Each structure stands twice: as C-alpha cells, then as structure tokens.
Amino acid sequence: MRLHLKIWRQAGPDAAGRLVDYVADRISPDMSFLEMLDVVNEALIRNGEDAIAFDSDCREGICGMCSLVVNGVPHGPDRGTTVCQLHMRRFKDGDTITVEPWRAKAFPVMKDLVVDRSAFDRIIAAGGYISVNVGGAPDGNAIPVPKEIADVAMDSAACIGCGACVAACKNASAHLFMSAKISQLALLPQGRAERYRRVLSMIDQADAEGFGSCSNEGECEAVCPKEIPISNIARMTREYVKALWAAGR
C-alpha cells in the first residue's frame, strides 16, 4: 500500500506546530499503525532527518502510552482499540491519513505527537487509592466480595489511563477517567471507608488541572479503547452528591 500522511510536527512545547506531508510506501496490511510510522521514521533517519516523535511502549493495548489522533478520532477508527493495535488492513491503498497529538489544555504538547499527561497522575495522587500501608492486611478471603460486584469493579479498573476520553471531549473533561477509578474503589468493600473523601479530592484536583466539566456528550465512551461505560460517570456523580451532603459543603 502507498499512503499519504499529514503528520503534526512541533519542535517543542513553545514552538508553533503544523501538519507536514509524508508518503508511506510499501506498507503491508499486517503492520500495526505504529509499525507503519516506524517505517516512515526509518526512512527519515537514513536521510539524517529528525524522526517523528510519538509515544509507545507495550504495543499491545495495555500500557496506555500510545496516543495518536487518527483522522480526527483518538486511537483511530476501530472501536475498543488502541492505536498500537490498529492494523493497516483497516486502510486502503492511496488513502490520506491525518495524525495529530491529543489536544487538551491539561495535556500540553511536548514535541510532535508527544503530550504531557502528568495531570492524570496528580489526580490519582489526590485520592485515587485505598490508604493501606504494607503489612497488617487481613487474609485475602476475610471479606467476601460477591462475584457480580467484583466483575463490575474489574470492568472499571480496566482503564489504561491513556487520556483518549479527554482528547475526544469538547470540554476536555477527565470524568470518564476519574469515574472509572472512583467506581472501582467505591464498589469494593475495601474502598468504602474513604469513598467521600476520595471523590471530593479527585474532582477538586481535576478542576485545578484545567480539565472541563461533563455535558453528557458520550464521545469519551465511544473512543475508549477499553470500552469503559459512561455509567461510571453517573455513579461518580451520585458519589459526589452524597459526599457533598456528608461534608456539609
């Protein structure tokens, strides 16, 4: 296959960026999208040109490192798929493909297609955990957790923290990301004790980071590579209201 690419190039955080045209030649349908970019980069490097910077690590859809907007859609056209798992058989010979970074105020572009997502870490630091020190934990089977509850908690826990939900949202809201963690921990008996404190601190932190609010567009759910359902946001909202009530805020 021969493809025409329009790729976002930006020299640094403060530089202006623009879309630059490239041709990707002899692309096999079995390649992943990132392997296609590797091929483009190899050609650039052979000519001594600066390679296109993009993030990836596991290349199997679990680390959440890869983060490309392909033809306007975070992670590209396949549902439930990270861009590292997107295969070129999804495209046709002669296609034009635009590749851009996540765009959100809270995720500044560092270079080309690489963004800074440390705001997500700070949201977790604000309260996305159960406060237990090592040592002294009771036996794992001391508190039974009904299978149905454990399964729903696992559905929420599957979030890979890639940030596609933010990139897809017109408000750049982090609600799907936050609500997945809040749901997981609120559903499990171990996480109950701190549930109100948790939801309040995490939402406060998200506001401070410059993430927007949620207006129920549902774009986040549509692009989530782990298909985390938007029902998590409803659960978070309920938790939040109860927490405000409990805190007398």
Add this chain to the structure above:
Amino acid sequence: MTLDGQVPSGSIGDKWDRHKFEMKLVNPANKRKFTVIVVGTGLAGASAAASLGELGYQVLNFCIQDSPRRAHSIAAQGGINAAKNYQNDGDSIYRLFYDTVKGGDYRSREANVYRLAQLSVNIIDQCVAQGVPFAREYGGLLDNRSFGGAQVSRTFYARGQTGQQLLLGAYQSLMRQVHQRTVRLFTRREMLDLVLVDGKTRGIVCRNLMTGAIERHAADAVILATGGYGTLYYLSTNAVNSNVTASWRAHKRGALFANPCFTQIHPTCIPVTGEHQSKLTLMSESLRNDGRVWVPKKQGDKRPPEQIPEDERDYYLERKYPSFGNLVPRDVASRNAKQVCDDGRGVGDSGLAVYLDFRDAIQRLGVGTIEEKYGNLFHMYKKITDEDAYRVPMRIYPAIHYTMGGLWVDYNLMSNVPGLHVLGEANFSDHGANRLGASALMQGLADGYFVIPYTIGHYLAGAMLPKVTMDHDAFKESSDRVQRHINRLLSVKGARGVREIHRELGRIMWDHVGMSRSEQSLRRALSEIPKLRDEFWHNVSVPGSPDNLNQSLEYAGRVADYLEFAELLTLDALERRESCGGHFREESQTPDGEALRDDANYTYVAAWEFTGVGSAPIVHKEPLNFEEVHPTQRSYK
C-alpha cells in the same frame, strides 16, 4: 573476589524470621534522614518506593515512561502464584518452594526461593486490601487457576490483566506517598550511570528525556528495579522501551552480572508475520489450561485444521508428557514446538507455528465459559491475526519473554557493590534457569513490599555514610562520561538506522543463542557480535539534537549497550556446557532429546566481572547447595 550469598543459618523454615530479628533497624525518627533512589516503577520498583515512603525514608523514584503506571509489568496477563491453599488441593509453602526450585532446574538459591514462597501469601492479602479486583467465585471468595509446572491451582488472577491490576495497586500506593511527599517522582528520566564514592553507591546520573539535561541525584543507597533484557533479541514479548542499560552501566561500575544466558522463551506467542514487526504478542500461558496443542502427524500437511481428522493429529505434549500434558513448563513446551517445526510439521504460511485448539473445551464447557475466562485474549488474537479462535485453532510459536539472569545479589538483595540493591526481573535470584509462570509478579512484589523494607534498613544502619553532595568529583566524572557517550553517538552520522542494526543483532541472537545453542553456533555469534558493534560505531545514523526529546538518541544508547552485553550473554552460554532450564546445549541431551544437566560441574551461579569492552570478563562462581530439594533429572512425563 569471594561471593558470599549471606544466607542466614538455621533451618530453611526459620531463616527469614531469624534474619528479620537479627538485622539492624533504623529508628523511625532517623528514617527521614536517609535518601533512597529507586530506579523503576514496575511491580518491583513501585512496591519498593511505596513501602519505603510509608516507612518514612526520603525516596526518589525514576522511570522512563511518562507515568509510573506504564512500566512493562502492566502487560502481564495470566496471574500471580501464592501458596494460600484456598483450593484444599494440597498446596503449601513447601510445595511452592519445591516447585520453584525444581522448575528452575536446580540453579537457584534455595533460601531465597523459600522466602519467596513464604511471602507469597502476604502479597495476596496486601493486594486485596489495596482494592485489586481479583477474580472471585460466586461465594465471593478468591478464585484460582493452574499454570505450567504445577499440579495444584495456586494462581490468582484478574481476568487477563493481572499485571495491570497489581501494578495499579502498587502505583496507587506510590501516588499516595507522592502526595504525602515522602516520594518524589522523576518520570521520563533514563538512568545512564551509577555513582560510587569511596566504594559505596551514592547516586545516579540520568538524562531528562524531555529536555536532554544530564541530571545528578545523590542518595544513601540505590535500588535498581529496571526489568529484564528480553529486547536484546529485538523481537520479544517485552515492551519496546525495555532495556539492559541501567543494569549494564552498573555492571561497568563493578556490579557482577549473573547467569546472563538464562533466558526464557515463552511457548505461546503469536507467530512472526514479517520484517516490519516491532514486537511479538504473548497469548497467556493460562490458555494451556483449556487449549490443546497439536500439529499434523504428516510432514508438510497443508490442509486447513478442521479438515485434519482426529487420528491424523499429533497432540505431542499429551503424548510425551502424560502427567503434565499441555501444562509442562515453558522451556519444555517451547523446545517441543521447535522440534515439531524443525521436523517439517509446523503449520501456517511460514511453517513456524503449532495449533492451540479450543474445540474440545468449547464442546465441554460452552462458548460462554471460554469467553468468560479468555475473552480478552481471543479478542487480542483476532485484532492481530484477523482470525476467530472460537472457530479455528490459534497458531502459536515460541518467543523470548523473560530473563532469569540479572545483576548478582545476596540474600539481602544487595549486589557486590555496597549500597546497590537490585529487585524484580533485573536481579538473578529466584528463578534459576527457568521461571515458572505467574512467579515473576510474585517475586517483584515480594522483593518490593516485604524484603527490601527490612534489608535496606540493615544496610543503612550499618554503613558509614558521610554526606555527599552533587558537586563531588565522582558526580562530575560520571556526568562527563555520560555526556561524552551521547556526543559520540550523535557524531557518527552514518547511513544506517538504529532499528536496522538492532534487528540484525536480534537475528544473530535468535539464530545462534536462542532456543537451542551449540559450541559452533555460539562461537559464530561471538565472531559476529563485535563486527556488528563496529558497524554500529562507524555507520549508525542518530539524527536530532541532544538537548530536547530525541527518541532516536535514546534508542541508540540502549542498542549500543546491547551490542556489548550480547557478547557477555553468549560467552556465558558457551561456558555453561550443560543444558538446564531455558539454556539448551545441543551437546548435552538425553537419548530421547530432553535437556541433560551436569550437576557435577555446573551447580553454580556464574557471576561475571566487567574488564572492558571487547576484553574477556572474569567469572566468579557462587556454588549452590541443595539441602532440601535434591536435584534429580526433571521429568514431567
């Protein structure tokens, strides 16, 4: 140099408890006076940094990725072992210990393995308390599955994302400490040198991958938890940024590298499809619980699988190993896959694959159950191969997956360089010549949550550690060395990309130092590696500048280290003229083609000392004593 493993005296069951009592303590008020650097945020690094922060130490924690949550541990699928005996099927600490020593083909240190088995039970408790959503039975209790090399069900799991869930548990504990300011996080940093002052480890030099700045960080002790070196082979199941750089640079500062030739090849990966491929994807070993491995009996049989009648199929693992069947350990399963393919009975276009068939399990249990257990794996398989494994058998082939070798450590997980501790896959300690499935997660967390919090205190309380600042000559020397290396990489300005050279190195290693090794193949690799290293330093192209994000430069540094390390690994493989675990020497096999150990001559750990690039390293041997589990020829028949 004499290698002392510092194994405590006493009976195997008492060693750790006694040692915990005998170790020196740092009193609570003094802990915050000590700074500890932890490099790595995988299971080992994140659990260590979080635990040390909880104890009150000042922790500096580094990783390459943009967030600690993205460490390679996140990709582990299948599960984590623990001797809970919740299934009442005869499991015990002793049995897990026994299975691990045997599975490691009697090349690990008994005392370490016993401690690992003891701590396994605490890990599960800790993770449950953190909110790790392990799989549960309808009654609400924890569920288990079986893994290779064991006849009991002791593997805990969270769907096919066990590593992810355990890592997120550790990451959350870590972020809690970051919030409490006991841990300072340094993401997108690559450690490029270890700094020694008066023979003790006192810090690191790293590159800020965003700005290119060379940074100095001082501490009272350094912990490396930087993972394994599987990406030496270019194609592997490891994340693409995995590397040997931190370990190798520490090795160059004096840390011994132990058993580098012990590499693990995982039997169930999606086969290679072409030159473009950048990594191989693992299909969890748990699939072997229900999938049956087979190839056609006839050579060159190109019929589609469903047209091959039952009596023309060879379920070779079930045939050869009736008591373990499809659940034989990884090395055995991998070697057998290679044998049937070498025999001309491999399947798929390349002939380098075998079937993993779920037909019978689906008939027996229904599609629903199989989907429940392995849905995400089938989904992943479909995405990559465009095939539906509910209808046609999966095609699988072995790939490099894990490295048992690593920096040498004693019972306290300290290397021979005072103050340098090594945890997780980066050390050599617990898995001998072959790691059992679901035991790496267990080891990483045992090291980080339950071992290092005690042993680092013992070191800090006993060592004389005068204050060291970052303008000390040792830091300056080290940053100059790092800077020179970077300038050198950028100044070659040749014609070949790093990836191309890495691919070539991977091919040499896979062909000659892979699943099957011989005197001849190893000597051939030893002649080719230095040539390729030369080619790299004369003809590599590393564009861009050193003072901002430059992924070509990062990659070049890692491959440059691999080009040195490859030689050590190969030499270790050459010198170990026996077959054991993942290391198969063609000259050392039984009449029916099974690996043949040579206990009389090789019951030791080979720990190598660096003497210079291209100059012969010196081997130091730590003899292994087996007081509990008596080495026998491993048999899974």
